[in-house]
Amino acid sequence: MNSIWYGKNPLAYLLLPLSLVFWLISSFRRLLYVLRLKKTHRFSAPVIVVGNITVGGTGKTPLVIWLSRHLMELGYTPGIVARGYGGKASHWPQQVRPDSDPVVVGDEAVLLARLSNCPVCVAPERADAVRELLQHTVCNIVLSDDGLQHYAMGRDMEIVVIDGERGFGNGFLLPAGPLRELPARLRRADLLISNGLWREGVPSMTIREPLVLPLLNLSEEPQPLSRAEGETVHAVAGTGNPQRFFDMLQHYGLKAIPHAFRDHRVYRKKDLQFDDDLPVLMTEKDAVKYARFATGRHWLVRIEMAPDPGFIDEFDQLMKGLKHGQEVA
Structure with missing residues (x-):
């Protein structure tokens, strides 16, 4: 629509x-x-x-x-x-x-x-x-x-x-x-x-600089998204406006391969298993649902507004x- x-x-x-x-x-x-x-x-x-x-x-x-x-x-x-x-x-x-x-x-x-x-x-x-x-x-x-x-x-x-x-x-x-x-x-x-x-x-x-955390260890010290500048990543967003997430990653210098899903999607394991070794970055809302399937290549992007x-x-x-x-x- x-x-x-x-x-x-x-x-x-x-x-x-x-x-x-x-x-x-x-x-x-x-x-x-x-x-x-x-x-x-x-x-x-x-x-x-x-x-x-x-x-x-x-x-x-x-x-x-x-x-x-x-x-x-x-x-x-x-x-x-x-x-x-x-x-x-x-x-x-x-x-x-x-x-x-x-x-x-x-x-x-x-x-x-x-x-x-x-x-x-x-x-x-x-x-x-x-x-x-x-x-x-x-x-x-x-x-x-x-x-x-x-x-x-x-x-x-x-x-x-x-x-x-x-x-x-x-x-x-x-x-x-x-x-x-x-x-x-x-x-x-x-x-x-x-x-x-x-x-x-x-x-x-406005968005403060987003932070990145591994899904397998959310207690790990978050890292600024800008540290991944220049990297190619899979970008996953099942939100009301997925393009906003993709644009944000590109704004911070990442080369995002976009994967848009419908809002509130219930994920299956195979949904975010891609045929390469690239990192998979997703919104925190998506990470809540995919955490049980996560591997070392899955990361969430934490966004805070000011x-x-x-x-x-x-x-x-x-x-x-x-x-x-x-x-x-």
Whole structure:
């Protein structure tokens, strides 16, 4: 669909009637919550939603991880909820640990648990995950990885992440374009941030130099990706936007042989066994699922985001108001 959504493909116009149907259904659903005909659940701790209005990876998960660490620095004890997309658990909600099976709870959930050092809970109904988290863990603020359109989950702050490179594509709603909601939705958000430069006045987040670790020994000292400059590698990405990973490797001087897989793919051993001795570099999200098959040639690339100081200042100011509101209540 990327060729339709992010190009000038005439097929997009043939799909516009379906986009109108999508808009009518989503608008009606939103209206039910506005009129309180469907219940929006409120919680004993504030909820911050980090989401987007487009389909595909925009960098929400790295920002959630950064926010969790920043909230700890501010004196909070955060917890994280997510959908658990791709997880095949027999019941929900599910508490997630760093050693949880990604097939059961989803790959992004395990990644969040490993990198955030926070309690993580997942459920298709996010309100259930929030309740479970608050009932069974020690946390006084909740971050939701995605969930902007899950209006059953009450929220105290919305942060929308925008793909700075691809923007809103052709500007059409699903399925003719990549939009889940129209750009006017951004006016209701508390904060905007773009993954890479987007528009003047919108703060961005940038990638710190990525680190490389062997899948067979994740306790080993990470090495800067730039040390592999000039090497030819297999590059594996099963994400919402695999090209972003491939471009990043090339930016650091690696000669990447790209292997794009669908988002949330459950890997088989043979998927990443190539007929040569070249190193295989993959996103950390893919590494979570492939670790059990790893050999000495398989490496993960750890990516961390750093928001602009302007975003951090705005967020901190909003947190002061949020805290004051709780105290008043």
